Amino acid sequence: MTQSLSDLSDQILSAARRAGADAADAIAVDGTSLSITVREGALEQAERSEGIDIGLRVFVGQRQACVSSSDTKPETLITMAERAVAMAKEAPADPHAGLADPSQLARDLDTDALELFDPSAEPDPAALQEDAIRAEAAALRNKDVSQVQSASAGYGRRRIHLAATNGFSAGYARSDRGLSCVAISGTGTGMERDYDYDSRVFQADLRDAEEIGRIAAERAVERMGAKKPKTGAYPVLFDERVAGALIGSLLQATNGMMIARGSSWLRDAIGQEVLPSGLSIIEDPHRVRVTGSKLFDAEGLATSKRAIVDKGVLTGWTLDLATARKLEMESTANAARGTGSPPSPSLTNISLTQGDQSRDDLIKQMGTGLLVTSMIGSTINPNTGDYSRGAAGFWVENGEITYPVNECTVAGNLREMLRSIIPANDGRMHLSRVVPSLLVEGLTLAGD
Structure with a gap:
């Protein structure tokens, strides 16, 4: 047996x-x-x-x-x-x-x-x-x-x-x-x-x-004939497939291990506005049929729903017992571990407040800019939030998709980028990370 x-x-x-x-x-x-x-x-x-x-x-x-x-x-x-x-x-x-x-x-x-x-x-x-x-x-x-x-x-x-x-x-x-x-x-x-x-x-x-x-x-097929976009400052719409990585950069900066080391660009930001005032990031570890759900963490503490960002304002860090003790705080019951290592802070299910416009509506609203559908590489300065990633997608002129693009770089500063995001309403509810398409104004594109 x-x-x-x-x-x-x-x-x-x-x-x-x-x-x-x-x-x-x-x-x-x-x-x-x-x-x-x-x-x-x-x-x-x-x-x-x-x-x-x-x-x-x-x-x-x-x-x-x-x-x-x-x-x-x-x-x-x-x-x-x-x-x-x-x-x-x-x-x-x-x-x-x-x-x-x-x-x-x-x-x-x-x-x-x-x-x-x-x-x-x-x-x-x-x-x-x-x-x-x-x-x-x-x-x-x-x-x-x-x-x-x-x-x-x-x-x-x-x-x-x-x-x-x-x-x-x-x-x-x-x-x-x-x-x-x-x-x-x-x-x-x-x-x-x-x-x-x-x-x-x-x-x-x-x-x-x-x-x-x-x-x-x-x-x-939609990507056939791709070319480099224009270099300059333009609005960028992150498609739902890649928008979660943008919010993930914020969430990584709230991890207690980074805070305890003093290596996060959000290290002094509790109580400050890090998103537009109407947006929240909610962690809910009790969603049914979702892969990240759990009733207790890897240290046996009861998990619970919480707002990491509440109406734009950062409320706290993601903590296990050790990082909570270092920071003289209480654990948020976010310990995770494998068989070969001690626990460390890790999120379960998160969702960003969705907007009331579709992705197509935001494409019309952005006028001229870039719709990003895939990204490669990542250069993020953990101390300053400076951000640069390779991107591909579609060029938008006068609110209409005109041609596919590749071999370009999107750059900005996460603190400024995240405070200007406009969410669509296309987040997929069965995912552990529910983040809709996100429009960000005034990013720097490096192309032709």
């Missing part, structure tokens, strides 16, 4: 105690992943992996160490615990390290209500292959598509259990189902590439394979 993750976690915590740890926590993860890729109607690659991993963090006084293993035999767990304690004894003391007080621990542990796991049977590899073939065939039906770079379908499921010597012990399961297609239009130096994809918790929610292939092809 397969050993439960709860029993496995209890065993390694007991081994840590016997080895001399004053306190410890453990994470056990098992799962399966399956990925199928097709090319020219035939199977190109099939991958399947399954296994179990366990991570242990021990404390000796205020010294800590982490170890991990994919071998869960009893003798291995004992060796892991002994090595972790020996490592902790040699580690420097950290006055901020330590487990949560039992009074801080989450009480609601029934994750089933969040619907993070599809109980239906694992899809047959032949069914995944058929989905990928259908997506590829749909893309190739577009006469201007020269080839499909890849069409892939995948499935994954994981069980996670967290336990600690402070009394916390809870687990949950997650599943995901994905489908993607990358199409190429044109030939030679005139080739252009674009994609479409979908990823869901439940198979039944996944978009149709033919729709994904068709949209990937249409996007690739």
Whole structure:
């Protein structure tokens, strides 16, 4: 009979105690992943992996160490615990390290209500292959598509259990189902590439394979004949597909680790306006059927809905226990961890206030400028917020898309950019990061 993750976690915590740890926590993860890729109607690659991993963090006084293993035999767990304690004894003391007080621990542990796991049977590899073939065939039906770079379908499921010597012990399961297609239009130096994809918790929610292939092809064809845009200062509309990265730059600057190091361009901005006054960024870890949802964080604290930015004003940082202690604040229950490292602050689900205009409305409003649909590279100064990224998309003249563009750079300062954003109403509600298309005035474009 397969050993439960709860029993496995209890065993390694007991081994840590016997080895001399004053306190410890453990994470056990098992799962399966399956990925199928097709090319020219035939199977190109099939991958399947399954296994179990366990991570242990021990404390000796205020010294800590982490170890991990994919071998869960009893003798291995004992060796892991002994090595972790020996490592902790040699580690420097950290006055901020330590487990949560039992009074801080989450009480609601029934994750089933969040619907993070599809109980239906694992899809047959032949069914995944058929989905990928259908997506590829749909893309190739577009006469201007020269080839499909890849069409892939995948499935994954994981069980996670967290336990600690402070009394916390809870687990949950997650599943995901994905489908993607990358199409190429044109030939030679005139080739252009674009994609479409979908990823869901439940198979039944996944978009149709033919729709994904068709949209990937249409996007690739729309980019044919791309050229560099004009150099100068213009409004830039970040398409919904890339707008999340812009808001992500703000969220990264609110991470407690960056604040504790003093390396964030928002380090003194609590209580200041960082977005237009009508916009908020809400973290909601309890959204149903959304991949980032969780009832408790990696340190066992109860998660809750909060406004990171409230009506334009920054309200606080994203914190785990250690960064909260460094900053003399309370944890926001945002700890996340893998099996081989200690917890660190990480967000769950976020959403930006959506506007009352469509993306097309904003294109008309911007007059002359750039619609960005894809980005490459990133140069962001974490201390000043100076921002520069390679971009491609479409040039807009007099409120109308006129031609595709590539090989250009968009630059500005994040503090100024974010305070002028105008959101559309096209954020996709099933995503963990719900951010609509965003219009930003007066950015610098480097093109011809």
